[in-house]
Amino acid sequence: MRLIISFLLCLSATILMGQESAKSSIALGPPNPKPGVCYLSRDGVGEDKLWKAVLCEWKEYQTLEILSDSMDPRLSNYDKHYINKRVRLLLERKLSLEVESYYSSSASDTTDACLAQARAREVGEYLISQGLERNQLKITVLPVKDSVGLSLRVRAINSLP
Structure with a gap:
């Protein structure tokens, strides 16, 4: 019984996280953008939205090579050092971040999803412990057909709104 309840809680949380990712805000762009420069919106709404010029590569996904034990979600000191190295500049500039975790959708149980x-x-x-505000973080968990x-x-x- 306890296993079934744990399974249902994990499944419902996974579904809710996936639904949150569908609610992304659409931003038109800064009023006078420079060619070849990428921008991210900051605080504000509509035409009052503030824009920040960023390196275009920051808007692209960067894979995090997490080397922790395959069944343990906790991060090792090496993992923390690696994350610091990969996202330090993003944290220093107070940018909002999306962490996306994906798993093989062909798995027969929800172990991978959880x-x-x-x-x-x-x-x-x-x-967040490194200075990111909770309201600057978006977490998405997705099943991917071709993921191993x-x-x-x-x-x-x-x-984020």
Whole structure:
């Protein structure tokens, strides 16, 4: 019975996280953008939205090579050091971040889904401990048909509503 309840809680949390990712805000862009420069929105709404010029590569997903034990969602010291190295500049510039965790959708049980969710949450909590505001973090957990095992990636995104 306890296993069934745990399974249902994990499944419902995974579904809710997937639904949150569908609610992304659409930003038109800064009033006078420079060619070849990428922008991310900051605070504000509509025409009052503030824009920040960023390196275009920051908007692209960066894969995080998490080397923790395959069934343990906790981050090792090596994982934390690696995350710091990969996202330090994004944290220093106070950008909103999306952590995306994906897993093989061909798995016969929800073990991978629950582990993917726990790992994404662990990375998110670590980023918050490093100075990221909770309202600047978006976590998405998705099943992917062609994925082998679990993968994590991070990118800078427009500010969250």
